[in-house]
Amino acid sequence: MTDVVKSLRNPLILIVGLLVAWQLLYWFAGDIAMRAPAATIRYTANLLTTDTFWVHLSESMRAFAAALAIAVALGLLIGFWLGLHRFSGDVLEPTLVALYSIPKITLYPLVLLAFGLGMPAKIAFGAIHGIIPIALFTINALRNIKPILIKAGRVLKLSPPEMIRSVLFPAAVPEIFTGFRVGFSLTLIGTLLGEMFASQRGLGYLLMTAIGLHNVDQIMAVTFLLVVFAAAISTVLLTVDRWLHHRV
Amino acid sequence: MKRITVYRVLIIAGAVLLLELLCLIGIIDRLTMQPPHRIVRDLAVILTSGSLNSAILKTLTNASIALALALVAGIAAAVVLHRYKALRETLDPLFATYYAVPIFAFYPLLIILLGLGDAPQIMIGFMLGVVVVIVNTLNGLDRVPLVLKKTALIQRMRPIETALKVMLPYAAPYVLTGAKLAVAYSLIGIIGAEFIMSRGGMGYEISFAYNNFDNATMYPLILLILLVSIAVNGALSRWEKILLARRGQG
Numbered sequence: 001m002t003d004v005v006k007s008l009r010n011p012l013i014l015i016v017g018l019l020v021a022w023q024l025l026y027w028f029a030g031d032i033a034m035r036a037p038a039a040t041i042r043y044t045a046n047l048l049t050t051d052t053f054w055v056h057l058s059e060s061m062r063a064f065a066a067a068l069a070i071a072v073a074l075g076l077l078i079g080f081w082l083g084l085h086r087f088s089g090d091v092l093e094p095t096l097v098a099l100y101s102i103p104k105i106t107l108y109p110l111v112l113l114a115f116g117l118g119m120p121a122k123i124a125f126g127a128i129h130g131i132i133p134i135a136l137f138t139i140n141a142l143r144n145i146k147p148i149l150i151k152a153g154r155v156l157k158l159s160p161p162e163m164i165r166s167v168l169f170p171a172a173v174p175e176i177f178t179g180f181r182v183g184f185s186l187t188l189i190g191t192l193l194g195e196m197f198a199s200q201r202g203l204g205y206l207l208m209t210a211i212g213l214h215n216v217d218q219i220m221a222v223t224f225l226l227v228v229f230a231a232a233i234s235t236v237l238l239t240v241d242r243w244l245h246h247r248v
Numbered sequence: 249m250k251r252i253t254v255y256r257v258l259i260i261a262g263a264v265l266l267l268e269l270l271c272l273i274g275i276i277d278r279l280t281m282q283p284p285h286r287i288v289r290d291l292a293v294i295l296t297s298g299s300l301n302s303a304i305l306k307t308l309t310n311a312s313i314a315l316a317l318a319l320v321a322g323i324a325a326a327v328v329l330h331r332y333k334a335l336r337e338t339l340d341p342l343f344a345t346y347y348a349v350p351i352f353a354f355y356p357l358l359i360i361l362l363g364l365g366d367a368p369q370i371m372i373g374f375m376l377g378v379v380v381v382i383v384n385t386l387n388g389l390d391r392v393p394l395v396l397k398k399t400a401l402i403q404r405m406r407p408i409e410t411a412l413k414v415m416l417p418y419a420a421p422y423v424l425t426g427a428k429l430a431v432a433y434s435l436i437g438i439i440g441a442e443f444i445m446s447r448g449g450m451g452y453e454i455s456f457a458y459n460n461f462d463n464a465t466m467y468p469l470i471l472l473i474l475l476v477s478i479a480v481n482g483a484l485s486r487w488e489k490i491l492l493a494r495r496g497q498g
Binding site: 010011013014017018029032033034087090091092094095098101102103104105106107108109110112113114182184185186188189192193196197207208210211216219220222223226227230231233234235238 | 252255256259260279280281337338339340341342344345347348349350352353354355356357360361428429431432435436439440443444445451454455457458466470473474477478481482
């Protein structure tokens with residue numbers, strides 16, 4: 001019980017602190033720039049009852065789910081290939097790191113020209129943000145598996161698929177999950193950015209039109225929802241992540 | 249090592265060549281992408297004619313300012329947080345979830361607060377970069393061996409002196425890891441903000457060229473941004489390796 005209280009205390013202090021800072025900033029900046037926390041929450045609650053909002057939300061969620069699925073599938077594939085095949089890994093890993101460091105936002109016109117406006121471009125833009133971190137974490141996870149586990153697998157004459165399923169994957173899962181957590185956030189950001197620049201639907205589009213119309217209520221509400229959503233999911237993933245790391 | 253480098257160069261060269269071929273045959277049409285040799289030539293033309301120099305200079309200056317601010321503020325904040333455990337524990341959940349939040353969503357707010365000039369863009373670049381510097385610096389500070397801290401105590405160093413002469417030099421490689429990421433983040437921040445709403449800079453020029461199907465401007469600028477970020481990143485990686493090798497960890 002005391003553990004629960006303890007683990008909740010810091011986030012609660014933080015949330016209260018952020019709300020206070022928000023209110024102070026509002027008093028400083030005024031109505032032209034932003035809304036107070038209470039007004040934002042009220043407007044958000046209103047927004048949640050409108051039908052159009054749910055259309056945009058489901059569009060965003062579908063794009064995000066598809067992007068995440070692609071990022072995880074390709075990230076794991078590349079990660080397992082480069083992590084298990086030493087030479088390919090040595091050749092290609094620095095290239096992956098270099099690709100990870102480039103500002104992918106500059107590639108958005110390229111993605112748009114290749115995929116056209118709409119759903120496929122959003123999905124592609126989200127996925128390219130997520131693939132590389134998942135791959136890099138998977139490579140590291142596989143390389144840091146204790147050799148004795150792999151030897152045990154060999155002694156038991158496991159076939160390669162069996163080896164992956166019952167030795168490599170379970171041993172690497174905590175680190176791979178960390179990669180998934182990072183990839184999750186980046187894919188979400190990528191998808192939203194894709195929607196902001198080139199889309200007729202979705203939360204990113206909603207934010208972008210609100211910016212264009214200087215609809216402060218809507219800017220605040222959408223930003224607030226995105227922050228709450230991202231922070232909530234990220235907290236859950238972080239808890240699972242810590243649990244996986246401490247389980248062993 | 250040698251053989252690996254050769255293969256790496258071959259693979260990258262092969263990828264560029266493949267792209268060139270696809271463009272020349274017409275599988276990738278002209279409106280989608282120029283062949284790589286044209287992009288390089290157009291980049292040379294843009295750079296020698298100097299037509300976009302002001303835009304390039306603006307973006308790189310803003311990114312450098314954002315990066316410098318992120319480094320100074322990030323390292324200072326990390327030193328303070330390292331001393332005050334309670335504050336650090338309170339802020340930990342914020343750091344852990346920070347990068348899951350789309351910072352660009354705050355851009356309109358910043359424009360209203362700071363005006364449609366360079367300031368909100370620099371602020372976005374700073375906000376994206378600062379947390380990764382804090383987290384990595386803290387990670388380095390956590391690893392300072394007790395014996396070094398005790399030496400500082402015996403020498404009766406004051407807290408600021410200890411931080412500057414003992415703690416931060418030891419944490420330098422970790423700070424560099426943060427700095428590498430901050431380079432990418434500050435560029436992303438500045439260019440992204442320029443895409444969304446601005447009156448100049450490389451991001452603005454790219455999106456302007458994109459809207460006008462002006463591939464002869466768009467692709468060279470994209471290439472230039474990629475080259476700059478890869479070059480800075482490579483230089484920092486090299487420095488990091490030298491630091492680690494000197495410590496016998498490389």
